[in-house]
Amino acid sequence: MLDIKIQKTEQKRQKPDQTKLGFGNYYTDHMFLMNYSQEKGWHDARIVPYQNLSLDPATMVFHYAQELFEGMKAYKAADGRTLLFRPMKNIERMNNTAKRLCIPQINPEDALEAIKALVKVDDEWIPTEPDTSLYIRPFIIATDAHLGVHPSHTYLFIIILSPVGSYYPEGINPVKIYIEREYVRAVKGGTGFAKVGGNYAASLIGQEKAARLGYAQSLWLDGIERKYIDEVGAMNVFFVIDGTVVTPALDEGNILPGVTRASCIEMLKSWGMKVEERKLSVDEIVAAHKAGKLNEAFGSGTAAVISPIGELSNDGEKMILNEGKIGPIAQKLYDNLTGIQWGKIADPFGWSVEIK
Numbered sequence: 001m002l003d004i005k006i007q008k009t010e011q012k013r014q015k016p017d018q019t020k021l022g023f024g025n026y027y028t029d030h031m032f033l034m035n036y037s038q039e040k041g042w043h044d045a046r047i048v049p050y051q052n053l054s055l056d057p058a059t060m061v062f063h064y065a066q067e068l069f070e071g072m073k074a075y076k077a078a079d080g081r082t083l084l085f086r087p088m089k090n091i092e093r094m095n096n097t098a099k100r101l102c103i104p105q106i107n108p109e110d111a112l113e114a115i116k117a118l119v120k121v122d123d124e125w126i127p128t129e130p131d132t133s134l135y136i137r138p139f140i141i142a143t144d145a146h147l148g149v150h151p152s153h154t155y156l157f158i159i160i161l162s163p164v165g166s167y168y169p170e171g172i173n174p175v176k177i178y179i180e181r182e183y184v185r186a187v188k189g190g191t192g193f194a195k196v197g198g199n200y201a202a203s204l205i206g207q208e209k210a211a212r213l214g215y216a217q218s219l220w221l222d223g224i225e226r227k228y229i230d231e232v233g234a235m236n237v238f239f240v241i242d243g244t245v246v247t248p249a250l251d252e253g254n255i256l257p258g259v260t261r262a263s264c265i266e267m268l269k270s271w272g273m274k275v276e277e278r279k280l281s282v283d284e285i286v287a288a289h290k291a292g293k294l295n296e297a298f299g300s301g302t303a304a305v306i307s308p309i310g311e312l313s314n315d316g317e318k319m320i321l322n323e324g325k326i327g328p329i330a331q332k333l334y335d336n337l338t339g340i341q342w343g344k345i346a347d348p349f350g351w352s353v354e355i356k
């Protein structure tokens with residue numbers, strides 16, 4: 001059992017209009033903190049009023065980006081239950097990321113307890129409008145005030161919460177995607193499989209470029225041959241080719257192992273569909289499209305759940321997918337995943353975890 005000291009705020013914040021939440025615009029009344037030192041390990045778990053941090057300008061995270069994060073959601077079911085979706089998958093991934101960045105592991109049970117305790121304290125912040133949720137952002141930063149390059153000896157584990165709106169207030173609109181050939185997001189041996197801020201910093205330029213050219217996001221290719229598909233924006237990506245669902249395999253270490261990705265694969269297989277995790281080249285996509293066998297494509301991630309791709313731009317050539325509309329497989333995955341997440345349908349997989 002994690003001993004969490006709880007200091008409640010005396011000045012509650014005003015709650016935002018639930019129909020105008022957007023993503024990451026508002027934060028709740030409290031935050032969770034826990035320190036790490038070599039002498040004490042992880043210690044001093046506490047929930048305190050949401051507030052600024054005070055850090056020495058030499059703090060290592062500012063200079064060498066020894067930082068990781070996670071992203072998950074709490075959902076309010078119609079019957080009042082508060083549900084998490086496969087939280088241990090996120091915690092397991094957090095520890096895998098930590099290993100890559102030389103950050104000490106956190107006991108998974110303690111991390112889950114911290115998340116549950118904070119969500120419980122700020123339960124009234126979980127929005128109840130259709131398709132809204134409470135985004136949970138755990139993160140760890142290196143806190144030694146030192147400019148020498150080495151793993152920090154001290155860390156801070158923080159959890160903040162943000163009520164977020166429906167990702168598709170006007171219904172699901174497939175997006176236009178630009179196949180990026182200049183910049184890469186990750187390479188074999190790098191940090192592609194890890195959820196680290198540094199990956200995002202390096203990908204912003206691709207996002208900016210795509211936006212400038214009139215696209216919603218970049219489709220990232222592998223960093224070595226620039227041939228194989230990695231991810232789309234900050235989502236995993238699926239293609240349906242002649243009825244078979246294909247997604248890039250995780251074994252090269254340059255794909256982020258998404259919880260939504262894993263859930264899509266398990267769900268598709270439970271429906272008896274053929275799913276392949278393997279290398280997938282742009283050439284194969286182009287050939288499938290030319291042959292009329294590229295049925296649909298979509299991204300997967302916690303924020304949007306499923307994001308259909310309506311158009312792909314490859315070196316100036318445009319490929320329109322499924323007439324620019326959401327495909328039946330993307331729609332079925334979206335309905336079933338969100339159905340389980342909001343407790344609207346039965347959960348035969350045992351993915352939902354109730355916070356009591």
Ligand SMILES: *Cc1c(COP(=O)(O)O)cnc(C)c1O
Nearest residue numbers: 234235236256258259260301302
């Ligand atoms: C978080 C993330 C994903 C999606 O992971 P989920 O667990 O499904 O939210 C995919 N790609 C990148 C780069 C990510 O950071």
